Amino acid sequence: MSHIFQHRRARHYALVLLLGLFPVSQLIAQELGDHQYTSEAIQAGLRIYSRECALCHGPQGDLVSGINLRRGQFRTAQSDEDLRSVITEGRAQGQMPAFNLREAELSGVIAYIRAGFDPDGVAVRIGNAERGEALFNGRGECSQCHRVNGVGPRTAPDLSSIGVKRTPASLQLNLLDPAAAILPINRPVRIVTRNEETITGRRLNEDTYTVQVIDSQERLRSLIKEELVTYEISELPSKSPTNLNADEVADVVAYLLTLDGQGAAQ
C-alpha cells in the first residue's frame, strides 16, 4: 500500500510546483476545449458546486428529476457552451435560476461536472460507443475476462452496470493504468489450503476470520484464514495496460458508459 501513497504524493508535489509558477486564476482559465480541463479547474469547481449548486442538485448531482450531473445527463444541454448558457441564463421558468459567476468559477463548475464530480479526476474524451463495443469484444480483448449482460466469464468483475458505478475518468484509467485503478477488493489472490489445494481468483468479501472468493473455475469459496497455508494478495491486477490507441480508448469508454445495468435490450 505504501507505494500507492507515494504515487499520490509525487503527483501532489507536481501540482504544488505548477501553482508556484502560475497564478491560479490563469491556470483555471486554461481550458483545453470540450471535456479537457486542468485538475485545478476541477478542484475549484468542487467548491463552487458545493456552494451554489449542491443545495438543489444534491451532492451527487441527481436530485433534480431527469438530470444527473455526475453522469452527464442533462435535459437539453450537450456542449460546454450549452451548460454555460443554462448556468448564466437560468432555465425552466426560474426553477433553475440564473447564476452570476465569474469566468473562472463558471469554467470550474463545468469542469467539475465533466470530471464526474471527482475532484482528483481528469476530464475524459468520450468516443463512439458502437466502435467501442466492437473493440471491447475484439481487439481490446476485454470480453476474454469480463462478462456483460450475461455473456462472458465471471472471473473478472461483471461490467453490465459499470457505466453507473464508475466515472469516465476511472474507466479511462482502468484501461491505461490498471495497476493504479484496480479497486483493492479486486486484487488477485492466491491461496493454498492445508490439503495443498491452490486457489486463484478474486475476493468478494473478507473479514477478520474468513475470506470469500470467486475462483478461476467460477466457484464461490468461503475460507477460514487460520486454516490456510498461504494467503497472498497481489498488488497488481492480472491485466496489463491496453494496447489500444487514444481514439480507441475513447470509444471503449463511451461503450462502457452505456452499460447501465438495464440489460442487453438497452
Next chain:
Amino acid sequence: MRMISRLASLVSFCLASSVILAQIPYERILNAEQEPHNWLTYNGSYMSQRYSQLDQITRDNVGDLELKWVLQNQVFGAWQSNPIVVDGIMYVTERPNSVMAVDAITGRVFWKYVHTPDERSRVCCGANNRGVAVLDDKVYMGTLDARLVALDRINGELLWNAEVGDVGLAYSVTMAPLAVKDKIIVGVGGGEFGIRGYVAAFDAESGEEVWRTYTIPGPGEFGHDTWQDDDWMYGGAPVWITGSFDPEQNLTFWGVGNPGPDWNAGQRPGDNLYSDSVIALDADTGELKWYFQFTPNDGYDYDSVQVPLLADINWNGTPTKAMMWANRNGYFYVLDRTTGECLVGEPYVRVNWSSGLDENCRPIPTPQPDGMPTYPGNQGGTNWYPPSYSPRTGLFYFSAWEDYATIYYSEEQEYEPGRAFLGGGFSVLAPTQGAPTIGIGRTNPVNNWTNEVGHASLKAMDPNTGEEVWEFEQYDVSDSGMLTTASDLLITGGREGYFHVLDARTGELLYHKNLGGQIVMAPVTYMVDGVQYVSIISGNSLFNFALKD
C-alpha cells in the same frame, strides 16, 4: 376456595411488588462495585472503568457460552444503546427515542415508552441514542429534540419532560444522562450546526434546571479571548458522551467536542476553549475547576468526546488519581485528575497533523498541505466508543482505527441558525480514486473497501509509559466499546458483527461468534439468579449469552 387462593395470590403480589419497588438511591450507584450483578450506569460505575467483578465466565469455560435470548429492534439503524440492568430488569433505548423495560432472564418486554422527537430535530450522524440513567424510582432519557424525560421506572409513564436546548437551533441529546446525588446531568450535541455547547444539571424530582455550564466561555470569563469577535456564539464544543464522577473531589468530568465550523480552523483563530478538552465541573454547582485541552484550534473534527476513565493507580510508583484518555486526535494521555496535569501523552496510531507534544502535552501542529492526507482521519484514531480499564491487569483497552486518513478542504462559511456549519469537507484516502471507503457505520454486509482504507486495532495500553502492550487486529474498523471482568476476560465487538472474547492479559483470542450485524455499542455483563449474562447488540438485535445450563 378458588376465591381464597386468588386473594392469597393478590396479597403475595402486593408483597412481591414492594420488593420490586426497591429504590436505586444515589448511594447504590456510588457503591456500584458492591453489587456487580447490576450494571447501574452507562459505563458501569462513576469511575467509568467498564470493569465487572463477575467471574463466572472464565477463559476455561468461555467455549460453553450459549445464546439465551434475543431482543429484536423494531427500528433499523445503528443501535448504539447501552443497556442498564437493575435487579433483573434491563432498561434499553431504541432509536430514535424509545425506552424499554425488559426481563433480563427471558428478554420479554414489560413496557415500552415512545417519545416522538420534534420534526425539526437535526443531528449530524444518525438518530442515535446511547441509553438511560436510573435514580430512585425513575429512569431518564435525553432526546433528539433536546429534551430530558423522566419516566416511572416501574410502569414507564412519563413524569416530566424538560427542555435541555433549542431544537430549532439543532441542539440535541444523544448521550445517556448521568445521575449524581439528586441531579440528572446531560450535555448537548450539535457541533456540526453552530451551537454553543454546555453541560446542564436538572433536579431529578422536578425536572427544573439547576445549573448550566457553557463549554465556550462568554464575555468576561476566562478563556473567552481564545475566540475572536462573535465566533464563540456559534463555536460548537458539544458534549455528547456520558461523563464520569469523582465523589472524593465532588467533580464531574466531561469530554468536549469539536469547534465549529468543523474544518475551517482559520475562520476561528485562537485555541477555541474548551473545545476538544476535558472539563472538571463541580457536581453541585457546575463551576469549572480545571480543564485540559487536547487539540487547540482543531480543524479535523477531533472531538474529545471520549469517556473520561478514572482510576486510582500506582503511577510509576506514585499513588495517583489518574484519568486515562485515548483521544480521537491519535494520542493516548494519562492526566492527574485532581489538577488536569498531563503525565503522559503518546501517539498510538500514525499521527501527522502534529509532530508531537510539548512538556505540557500541547500538540506541535504540522498541518498538511492542501490535498495531502491527514492521519488519523476524520473519524479519528478512536472516537466515542467506551474504553475499559482492568485494575487486575493495570491495562487500558480501546478500539483504534489504523492506516486511516482523510484529505480535508476548508472554506469560509457564514453561520445560519439551525443549518450545518462545517466550513469545508473531506474525503477518505483510498488506494484508488473513486474506490469505496469507510463511512459512519456499516450498512452493507460486503466489505468492498478492504483493510487498505483502515482497519481496527484493539489496543491494550500501559498507563505508566503510554505504550501499547499488545494489540488485536480486525480486518474492518470497529466502533465497539470494551468490557473487562474479574476473570481477566476482555469482551468486545466490531463492525463485522463478531463478538470477540480475549484474554485481557495477553490478547489471546478465546472465543468468537458471528452475530451478523455491526456492533456499535459496548457490551455489559450482569447476574440474575446466579447466572452471569453478557449482553451485546449486533445489528438490530440485542443478544444475551450465558454458560450452558
